[in-house]
Amino acid sequence: MIVEEKILSALERLHTVTRSSLQKAGQQQGLSPLHARILHRLQSGPQTISALALAFRISKPTVSDSVAVLLERKFVKKYADEKDGRSHKIGLTAAGEKQALLLSAYAAPFLQSVGQMDDLQKQALWAALLNLLKIMQGQGLIPHDRMCSTCNHFQETGDGGFCRLMQVPLAIADLRIDCPEHERAA
Ligand code: SF4
Secondary structure, three states, X not given: OOHHHHHHHHHHHHHHHHHHHHHHHHHHOOOXXXXXXXXXXXXXXXXXXXXXXXHHOOOHHHHHHHHHHHHHOOOEEEEEEOOEEEEEEEEEOHHHHHHHHHHHHHHHHHHHHHHOOOHHHHHHHHHXXXXXXXXXXXXXXXXXXXXXXXXXXXXXXXXXXXXXXXXXXXXXXXXOOOOOOOOEOO
16 A cells, blocks of 8 residues: 555544544434534634535535524524625524534544644644645645635745734644634635
8 A cells, every 4th residue: 555545544544533423422412413513613603504515515405404403403593794795604602602512522532642642743743734735725625615725814934824814923833724714815
C-alpha cells in the first residue's frame, strides 16, 4: 500500500469512529444522526439551510425536513440573515445549546487521544490537515466552507495569516475551518 492509500485509510478509520460516537451520543438523546450533526454544527453559530446542505453534502430538502423537526422540538430557531434579507439562518435555542453540549461529549475520547501527542506533533498534524483541505478545495472536492483560506478577510503571510475583519494576526494554530464570520472570497 502506498503512503497516500495508508493516509486515506487512517482518515477513514478516524471518520468512522468519530461519526459513530456522535451517532451514539445522539441516540442517547433521542436524536437521529442528522439531527445530531446539525445541532453539533450549529454550535459554531447560525447557518443557512444551503450552508448546512453543502457542508453535509446532502440535499436542501433533506436538511429542511430535519430542521423542521428540530424547530418543532424547540432546539433551533430561525434568524434573519443580515447579509440577505430574503433568507434566514438557523441557530440554536437555549435548549438546543444544552443538547449540543451533551452531544459534544462524544469527542472527549478523541480529544484525549490527540492530547497525548506532543505540541510539535499536534502543530504538524494541524498544518498538514489544513494543507490537505486547501488542496482538496482547489480541486472542488470539498466545499468552500468557512475556512480562513477561502475567506475574503484573509491575508496569507507565509507563517499563517492576518484577519482583516478582526485585525489580528493568525498563527497556523489560530487558523479556522468553521468561522461564523467567514465571507467567501470572490
Ligand atoms: S473572518 Fe474568520 S475565516 Fe475570515 S479570515 Fe477572519 S478568522 Fe478567518
